[in-house]
Amino acid sequence: MIRLDAVSKHFAPRGSEAAVTALKDVSLAIPRGEIYGIIGPSGAGKSTLIRTVNGLERPSSGVVRVDGVVISGLDEAALRAERRKIGMIFQHFNLLSSRTAFANVALPLELAGLSRQAVRAKVMGLLDLVGLADKAERYPVELSGGQKQRVGIARALATDPKVLLSDEATSALDPETTRSILALLAQVNRDLGVTIMLITHEMAVIREVCHRVGVIEDGAIIEEGTVRDVFARPRTATARSFIGSLPGREPPPAIAARLTPSPEGARQTVLRLTLSGAAAGAPVISALARRLDIDVALLGGQVDSVGGEPFALLYLGVPTANWASGAVTSVLGEWDIRTEVIGHVA
């Protein structure tokens, strides 16, 4: 549905400023029906990347296609027509303050020349879909952030787009509202079959709603995969640090304060186990205890869903001697589990 081939974007120098390369040779393919997330630090090129998809930004080189149409090659008139198939939502909602919720959603339909009756039916259907049928006559100033974004989503869907682009759509919202907006995006994807490309700087957004993720840094995609694989086995320091910043990923503070890097003289070795997919239910604690006849301490953990699959992160304490002999690794090796040594406790 969306395909970028070797897309680069350079911004010409302005005044005394140096030229900027915002995108470097980016290639990616997003199949129909997928929710694809792009995550990266500030200035990495996320906005520039998503703006090439609806033609708001023209690549310096490379080709952008949406549903087979070469977006990067269209003139302005053709681009305007093509943009009706590509909805977009924004961090700050971009609603017209002088128009009610109804009139904001109606705008793209009025521009498309629909009759008043057709506009009314379509807009009420969309406001119903986003849960705002009773707020049709409210102005943006009378709506909460989450409600404003719901109006933004309804407006983006007005022209029945095949693709929805989301530019940090939940960054201005609190965690609970964020979850409800992401649930709405998942529903739009599932029920209407809309392909979604979203950009974010929050790994929690990727975990909640995306099927696949691309990590962008300095204008280049440095890592890509299913959300589950990237969470279970991040390959780059950037992906690791985004995942590490999620709540619950750090060892419990009481343990962290006592950790030493050397196993010398230690009694207990602290392991962080990442269990995903089928391995998430692996009976690791009982297997270690029974087979090695050792005490295993559960020091912390989190069981979640990542990319729609179970995902567990466990902090275990095992006797250092058993760890050093390789016995623990050999039991854990029976499952597809990522095991890291966090440190040792005397």
Ligand SMILES: Nc1ncnc2c1ncn2[C@@H]1O[C@H](COP(=O)(O)OP(=O)(O)OP(=O)(O)O)[C@@H](O)[C@H]1O
């Ligand atoms: N119109 C422009 N003219 C000149 N430079 C630009 C322009 N737009 C973006 N840039 C530069 O391109 C780089 C990438 O910017 P972009 O906005 O795509 O990053 P981002 O990952 O979306 O950042 P953020 O998360 O902070 O919004 C930055 O160095 C930025 O300063």
